[in-house]
Amino acid sequence: MQPLQFPYKNYSSRLPIPSLGFAALLLISLATLTSSCTEQEKNSLLQFVSGLSQDAGLAKLWQVDTDCCNWEGITCNGNKTVIDVSLASRGLEGHISQSLGNLTGLQQVNLSYNLLSGGLALELVSSSSIIVLDVSFNQLNGDLHEFPSSIPGRPLQVLNISSNLFTGQFTSTTWKGMQNLIALNASNNSFTGHIPSHFCNISPSFSVLELSYNKLSGSIPPGLGNCSKLRVLKAGHNYLSGTLPEELFKATLLEHLSFSSNGLQGILDSTHIVKLGKMAILDLGENKFSGMIPDSIGQLTRLQELHLEYSSMSGELPSTLSNCTDLITLDLKCNNFSGELNKVGFSNFPNLKTLDLMWNNFSGTIPESIYSCRNLIALRLSSNKFHGQLSKGLSNLKSLSFLSLTNNSFSNITNALQILRSSKNLTTLLLGLNFMNETMPDNARIDGFENLRVLAITDCLLSGEIPFWISGLVNLEMLFLQGNRLTGPIPAWINTMEYLFYLDISNNSLTGEIPTTLMAMPMLTSEKTAAHLDPRVFYLPVYSGPSLQRRIPIAFPKALYLSGNKFTGVIPPEIGHLKALISLDISFNNLTGPIPSSICNLTNLEVLDLSNNNLTGEIPAVLENLYFLAVFNVSNNNLQGPIPTGRQFNTFPNSSFAGNPRMCGPGLNHHCTSVE
Template sequence: MQSLHFSCKKYSCRLPVPVLAVALLLLVSLATTASSCTEQEKASLLQFLAGLSQDSGLAKSWHEDGDCCEWEGVTCNRNKTVIEVSLPSRGLEGRITPSLGNLAGLEHLNLSYDSLSDGLPLELLSSSSIVALDVSFNQLSGDLHELPSSTHSQSLQVLNISSNLFMGQFSSTTWKGMQNLIALNASNNSFTGQIPSHFCNISPSHTVLELSYNELSGSIPPGLGNCSMLRVLKADHNNLSGTLPNELFNITSLECLSFSSNGLQGMLDGNHIVKLSNLVILDLGENNFTGKIPDSIGQLRRLQEIHLDHNSMSGELPSTLSNCTDLIMINLRINTFTGELAKVLNGSKDLTTLLIGVNFMNEAIPYDDSIDGFENLKVLDIGECQLSGTIPVWISRLVNLEVLALNGNRLSGPIPTWINTLNYLFLLDISNNSLTGEIPKELMNMPMLISEKTAAHLGPRIFDLPVYDGPTRKYRVPISFPSALQLGNNKFTGVIPPEIGQLKALLSLGVISNNLTGPIPPSICNLTNLLVLDLSNNNLTGKIPAALENLHFLSAFNVSNNNLEGPIPTGGQFNTFLNSSFDGNPKLCGPMINRNCSSGEAGPVSIVYKKSCGGKVIFALAIVVFFGVGVLYDQMVLSRCFG
């Protein structure tokens, strides 16, 4: 009826009433040819239900005396044939029974993001009706045995078995009956062996092949060059070796080519790379590639992301890179690129992320006022380059900047007072430089760090990092950059501004190894979201404010090598800190450092300080995300992108 309506609209015709009535009666008669699903379909679904040890209330909907077409997660066509079972993220536990393979009309099966275990029934893979099968993010295990030789061609087009516990050889014989397969995602498992060399001879229409986060080894098979329709090819985080075969560049339809975190080597051949004219994402980071970026890279006009970080590439960056006007992300960290840095910061209005740290060693940081075209830049990393100069004014024009890493250089002079005009900046790392002066009050007025309401929304630019759960289970989850001020290893003087207490969205504060004096401001106790606080190696005096006990999420604390005195607080998180956190303060006392306090020093915990912090603790979403992978962000998050 819907298509009839559109065709009428197209040709501007109107059907007479009797014709519409006849059409309506015809549809009604078709809809009533079957009153409910068949008993066989109902029995197959109930067998699946019986195989679950935890159905999360599904049994309340799946009544034996009801019509299974009305059951939750079950969809039927007009003939009352079950065509779809969709139960993602339902917390289902138990096994998948082979009975689902008896649903002769089943086309789509989605059991993703549950807790299903045991194996994947062969009956589902060999089904003559299933077109799309998604069992990703479960705990399914075992080998995927090859289909029996008597199996006819399957209808399966989309298969997602990612993020499970499958293992064994990833051989072409496993997939030999799947001539119609278009997309396969087998990432985040423990498959071994080589990538099948004749994969696309079996499935000539294949467009998506994702094999990341496995234990695949050997070289990239030249036979993949026969995948003439392939658009996505990903095999990150495996044990692949050798070079990129020339045949790979025959896949002119390729849009995403990603082999990061392997043991690949060789150079990028300009005559080959230019063939991939449809390429949108090129990710060869964390390998052993050498040589230059070829000039022909500029002909890849659709390129949006280029990741060549953590290699041994060298030479000057090609000026033709500016021809890739659609670029959103450039990650060239940790190589040995040379040349004038000013030539790199040049004209890409869509660029949001530029990571070029640990390159261009010992140059001067650009001061060219003509540097522009970065109005959408959100993440800028030019750290660990040993650059000289002061923090340049052109950075103040990056009005959308959220993350700025200038650490590990030889920058001098003060923190510029325009810093708080960067309204979206929430992570500033200027540690390990030679910056001087006092910590400006303008730094205590960073808009994104002041309000707790922004804490849950920090870090719009998301990076994917691996999270390991057990010896074989690997997931790739989004981790937001933490809101942080890293000012350590400079030459700052003066006191820690008491206005620091305004930065309620701050998760990490580091001012290690400066020349700061005065007390630890009690206002720090207002930073109830704080996870990391490092004030070590300064000249701070006075007592450790007892009110810091109220920082319930503080997991890393260090005030060693100062001139602090008095009792160390003993409540809250202070019971979890290492003794070394207080070393080098001979006037501190307390049981954790085996130094008794005098009767005058060891008084009760101050009630005034506790009240000043307020009684309500904001459990921000950013903290939930951050705790999911550990507290020490600079060992995990920043080390992946800035390390």
């Protein structure tokens, strides 16, 4: 999130226009008097630089014998008075010198996105001239002590101290001298205590308060409702409890209200919601709210984002939601909403980009009106009770990038893929737990998907083979086909998938030997290939567990999951070519022969599971060199000889080696003799 930026007031007065001759004489006189910044200002700036442990070359750029108005990051007004110090993103380290407070004309200070440490100099906050002070995204720390209120009418309007390491109580007495404060951003710190309720009593023009990502507790103070000019109130990701106080809804100018990820409860009162007619972003997700979405939500006609995810809300969606014609984001995932969606006129949402209804109890078919949302980028309907075949109208969503229909009761996978292949912008397609017991579409029927990067058709019990049309997905990075009934071999074309780095074909009925072509996959044979992957995030986070979400594809490990099939033959010695591999699981197959010593070349390996096969011979001692190995399992094979000792092998449990009667070592029933 970018730091808040507000225009500061121009305090320069406009003089009457004198006669031309007098004006020229006046300008010459002023030029003589103020030909450069004062020595006091120059010394204050040099003192600031000298207090830095890393000045990023400023000391060389700021030469003593030059006009400081010409220095990098310094702006002066027409009177050669320093009014702006702007040194964001310079790599500055060290403490902020109080000497900047000596610049009597200074109006703006921006030191954001550096590595500055220490406390916040009171001289800056108490300055008689500074209007905008931004020290966000640094490493400033300590408590915010009570600022002296002896200087009346301090002009500070905007204070951004977000994304630092500040601690201590966040009390109203800290700010009692800030009569002109308009915006305060103190988010992403470690402040404790309660939210102060007297901001508006201190500063009548107060309009922006951001306190998200702290450790604030207690209830929402009703006094915030007295902020007649409050437009933005954000206090998400804290430890707040209680309900939304009725008084809060008196702040009728609110445009952005966010209390996400707290412990709030209660219902959304219909008579209160209607008072927030200017609301554009309402974010109450990840709380304990219950009840239904009130019909009065439709009176928030300026609403652009509605977040109610991860709560305990229920009932059908009100038809009045259709009146929120400016909606861009609708996030209702992880609730108990039910009923059909046909009551909501999605055709009224021409700007809708994100619709996330995952983990609810919606039923029926996907309403046709959704397909008129031509700007829809992300659609997630997974884990509901939708059924039927996909409509051809889905192909109208030309902007669609992310589609998840997982865990419903959709049918006719061939029809679904034929419709979706025309979605040229589709990058993520998740279809698992649908199309039960159907047949994987054969090789000749599917093309398209030029930009697809993630394809998941999992746990559908599909029969057939791994189809040839997948080889045409030239940008595919991740392929999930586990939990089906696919037969036949791993296709020889697998190594032509130039960007594929994650392959899960476990729990099928695949046969044959593990082909050596699999050992030539470009993304797995070189550690230098990551730069070729698409760095873009998933438009919505992808969940790989109840609490594990990933926002970018490359957050997944480079992995091969081949377990739970009917593979035979030996583990190819060429497996040592997969130097970038992090996770390898070929358990529960019918593999024979020894464990190849070439596995020791997989120096990035963190997971190696060879269990439940018919492997023979000893565990190669060279596997001790796999320093990152955290999970190792060779149980239930026919291995023999001693377990390697030292390094990672001292950390694996005995269960990793169980079921090998001829293996010996500490912790096993069979202790090694000197001969062994």
